[in-house]
Ligand code: KG4
């Protein structure tokens with residue numbers, strides 16, 4: 470089954486063509502200009518999606534050597550995300566599906582991150598523990614089988630990627646902050662300073678990252694950072710901050726893996742591109758764990774992962790007709806609704 474997938478939930482306009490669960494093309498256009506504002510400006514993001522969506526879709530079809538008449542299914546991110554940005558992709562995808570009279574599948578973006586490690590011939594094994602670390606979400610999920618999820622924990626405040634972005638801003642590094650901190654941390658000393666991480670008492674698998682951002686802020690004030698900043702100092706702060714965040718993600722994931730006796734751990738979302746995070750988790754391989762990270766191109770936002778979920782949802786559905794009706798009734802949702810997991 471040839472499907473077309475569209476992703477416009479934040480600042481990436483992406484289109485992909487899949488043949489069943491195999492990716493034929495995955496085109497991503499990132500709106501880099503938001504860095505000048507220090508973060509994504511929602512209205513500007515929506516307008517840029519409008520400018521790009523047709524061009525990116527045509528590029529994806531061309532790269533896959535597929536024409537519109539061969540498409541049998543359209544999947545599009547419907548939640549969560551920036552509402553205006555979501556609406557651009559959703560209306561484009563729905564209109565296309567209606568005009569071609571083919572099924573349309575709305576896809577949850579976070580769910581797509583969770584399964585992004587199934588792209589590119591990675592081993593598919595259940596149960597696995599999924600850690601989703603993106604700019605908007607931090608979730609620890611026990612996946613017993615396809616779409617059989619138990620949420621073990623989530624962030625009670627900032628997401629991991631959000632903490633990277635906010636700390637990068639405090640250090641004057643730019644946006645998005647994750648890759649910049651990651652790069653600088655490689656030349657820094659992770660034991661330079663111990664930034665504390667809050668312990669969430671109610672649920673041992675919940676995360677909290679807003680306190681560490683505040684402790685970086687107070688530390689910068691205390692050392693009079695603006696007057697004494699140097700490349701070395703910035704690198705050391707990046708390494709120390711990153712080390713604390715990675716440790717928290719690692720510790721909680723490992724203790725959940727032990728508690729639920731799961732040996733397969735899958736890490737996904739933008740922050741999964743982080744080198745320190747990867748090497749910390751990969752150290753578990755020696756202890757008999759199977760560790761999965763997204764293949765290049767599938768960690769940050771992309772339409773291929775949306776297409777994979779669209780295809781699975783359609784294939785596993787006993788009522789395929791509803792995906793024609795969905796075309797007419799489905800609307801975008803800005804917030805993540807855990808219920809649908
Ligand atoms: O999954 P994603 O592309 O978008 C959301 O769904 O939110 O994740 C974007 C987030 C940003 O916060 C960005 O700073 C972070 O992923 N990120 C990283 C790295 N690359 C991207 N964080 C840490 N290290 C990286 N190498």
Ligand code: ZN
Pocket residue numbers: 578582603604738739769770
């Ligand atoms: Zn994402």
